[in-house]
Amino acid sequence: ADRQAAEAKFGFYPDLEALLASLRAAKSIQDWPGYLSLFKPDSKIQAEVLQTLRMALYSTREYNRREVPQGFEKMFFKPDGTLMIATAEDGTVRLQDFKGRQQPKVFSGHEGDVDLDVSPDSRLLATIDQQGTFRLWNLEGKQEEPRQLTDCISGFTYTDLNLSPTGFGVYDRGISFSPDSKKLLAYLQRVTEKGNSSTICLWETGDKPKLLKQEGNFYSISFNSNNQLVVANQSGNTLSLSDYRSRNQLAEFKNFNQAPSGYLAFSPTLSGNLVFSPISPNGEYLAGLFGDDVSIAYFRSLDSEYWKEFKPISRASSIIFDTEGRLIIGQEGEGIISVYDEPYKINDSLSDALEFELKGHQGGIREVISSSSNGRQLASLGDDNTLVWWKLDKKPLEELELIPNLKSISISPDGKQLAVVGSDDTIRRLDLTGKVLKRFPDIKITIRQIIFNPDGTQLAGVGKDNRIRLLDLNGNQLYKSKNFNKTISQLLFSPDGTQLLVVENDSTVYPQGYDDKNTSTLHRLNLNSKIWKTEPKLWGEIAFSSDGKLLVAQNALPDHYVERGNIFLKELESGEELVKFKSAKYGFDSIGFSTQGGLVVSAERRYLEDNGSHMEEKGYTYVWDMSGKLLTAFKDGHQSKVNESTVDVSTVTSISLSADGSLLATLDTSGNAKLWRIGGLDELIVKGCNWVRDYLETNPNLDESDRNLCKN
Structure with a gap:
């Protein structure tokens, strides 16, 4: 019955559930009492159990899952591949590992809600509160006072424009590090009596952080893989990308309002997000995510001239590139993460580049992050209030x-x-x-x-x-x-x-x-x-x-x-x-x-x-x-x-x-x-138990029999 349950879960339920069901079936055969040997499942059933366990173990990419902790702000990978979580409550930021073990350092001193980001090298923590106070913390070594950056944004409080009696307020804000961890960006977009207003704060991190500040409207802003801060603006039906520092134009796409899926009107209340692939021998690529009720992502080389050349991907809610240029899309509503390998080689349908899909959430995908420092890894945040840790490398023989x-x-x-x-x-x-x-x-x-x-x-x-x-x-x-x-x-x-x-x-x-x-x-x-x-x-x-x-x-x-x-x-x-x-x-x-x-x-x-x-x-x-x-x-x-x-x-x-x-x-x-x-029953049980051990130890929703499944 457990074997049949495992097979029924393949492709429809999270990987860990199928693996646990197959481990139950395998353990029941391994631990079969000697005095009931006459009733032990026959060789055919034993072979089927072995096949099911083998399929579950080798195909499982889900490593662990947990509920989103109170005050959740961000998840990030350390250089050694460890997945960490940052929370913020009452102006104080704390870090914990995926098992929920709190780290000793505490980052306090803010008032109200806090936005934060962790540098890609995991050495720095940047925090901003509602008053626009910026602090830069060192995550390495002993607890120390942060460097307080020059405030450049006041009134960082987010406003729901639909509830605002005047229709004025903040509708988008963000903070992020450059890929090399040497620059820090904070931005704010708001609607005022005079129209749309944008503020960009860019620091060069170091012993004495240097601040650049500019007022001006932009459609979207992001670092590319070359650590340039790229600003996207729309003029008429043309989308242009330029270097924020030098003002040099990097790319221009005509017929922007004539996208393949139809006319897209970008109002101040409809935010966009642009992400850039790593520089490769094939050049640099751009993926844009735009959405209202149904999101559409677009993907194409920066060498393209017309927006109609971009490939549309419907129902996308999260989009990133990993360090090797794979395009990773979190879908809206279905809990699916799609991984596209070498999508730049595909001339026709992007689906031809689909490497695999991950199914571990109920509902949409809010965020996906990646790491390659200790094998290919992803972490995802879903609308089901769940965090999932994925390990993508094929299990070696x-x-x-x-x-x-x-x-x-x-x-x-x-x-x-x-x-x-x-x-x-x-x-x-x-x-x-x-x-x-x-x-x-x-x-x-x-x-x-x-x-x-x-x-x-x-x-x-x-x-x-x-x-x-x-x-x-x-x-x-x-x-x-x-x-x-x-x-x-x-x-x-x-x-x-x-x-x-x-x-x-x-x-x-x-x-x-x-x-x-x-x-x-x-x-x-x-x-x-x-x-x-x-x-x-x-x-x-x-x-x-x-x-x-x-x-x-x-x-x-x-x-x-x-x-x-x-x-x-x-x-x-x-x-x-x-x-x-x-x-x-x-x-x-x-x-x-x-x-x-x-x-x-x-x-x-x-x-x-x-x-x-x-x-x-x-x-x-x-x-x-x-x-x-x-x-x-x-x-x-x-x-x-x-x-x-x-x-x-x-x-x-x-x-x-x-x-x-x-x-x-x-x-x-x-x-x-x-x-x-490849593995017989005993070897596969050991490997399967090693894979699910952290999940069995920390998941509060398991039966006691499952929690003890891999003991001894």
Whole structure:
């Protein structure tokens, strides 16, 4: 029931709820009383629990959540990646960590409401009260008196113009540091009898802060990634951006009132916000967020000439760029955070750049912040009065061993042994450290490929003579097939061990096109009768589904540019497409399946990219569940050799998985095999508990049984 509850929560509930439900199911199996062993869930249910826990753990990005504390003003990341919270009550500012533990320093002396900001390097705290008194505090070292900045704004009290009898008052105000923490901005916009009035205060922080002040109207103001203070103003139907200090124009966009979504009228009561991407080889980009009842964000390069070139994103309530230029949008009303990777490469719909979505709030997203100092992290504030801490990096696999000088490798179904063919053509059985358990010295023919059968009692191998041989675990030959005319590219046992499938072809596993010259022939051997049966031609790599149906995995054809890099999993007999696995840039060179474990592992085709100083090798190994959900992606360390005039690309030629999917082996063209721990039940419970431990300790709304779930 807990497993089913976990699966029902995927994609619809916060990640932590799905992970907790899957941990409950896994712990119930792990802690099953010995005296009830006759009633323990069968192997099929245990495998399903393992799959669900694995999917929940590897796909969970939500790290912790809590209610917004009283007096909440701001959340920020410290340089070490710790998420902190600043509160202000009765003119006093206090800091606490995400668990609610108060920090010893207290920042007092203001009157009434306080606005504040923390510098990006987390060294300085700036505070402003209703009287317009500015103070700059040092967050490092001992408690000390703040530097009181020269007051430049009086009457900082916010006014709701809808409730003002005169219609006059303050409608927007703000305070922020520059990205390098060396400048501090405060601004105020108000409506007076004489019209709109704006005040800008800009300090250069240091031992003796320097103040610049200017009165004048502006539409929006923000620091760009180059630490310039940029002012946006509208004149007619033109939006212009200029450097506040030098007055130099940085960009101008025509037809501003003819935005793609329709006419936008910017009244004094409708505020706007502009954010700038980090400077990159692709130039600087601008995102604008404008809203009344339904917000619309716009995204485009500063090199654009017309506003109509900007891409609209509807129902946006928060918008930022992270340090690597990813665009992050918090949506209004639906509690979704959308992360767009390299959106500047997309010419058409911005949705093509969507990396993933985060769902952890009920209602809209008020604010999102990011950090990359200790991995990719986000924190979000929702209309549901909840703060959520997200850790976005894919969870790495544990690398176990490197075993060199191999031609073939197969993991035993129980994940405890390896069958290998060495570069010296010797067949061996090894333990997981590479220690030899058994050599097969009596095999006189060179074996190119070897695999375990489903119960781990036999091996099947392909000889250099293109014959198939069955061996016991001591190397004794049990069967030898006829001689095949073409190259054998794949061996596969059926899940029940009654059939051996052989793929015979002249080409690579993933041919570049589909025609009679590069298709493959499938042969089936009935292991009881030893009778062979030949199937129609196919192309791709075959696998079995959990219900015993034969599947085929195929790369997209070269002329299908839109689908390039995707893998299509189909039923072999009907040709029906079941799943599309997305993410690779140029396609995959090798793929492996764990039917029982519900996993697909694929090695991306390697490619070299010029990063400006040298050629850098790109390419990942991806771990998916059978539904097409990406669990993790990692650099597998199979490195190419780059010489002065040639590139010897190291391709992953073989992937092997244990029956339950807990262990992975990758083998490259250089003969190097690597072992990786994906995780069995016990390992995944430990990892899952480590992930949720802080949440279990601090969340006041959990049942006591959940709070004790990971003890001991």
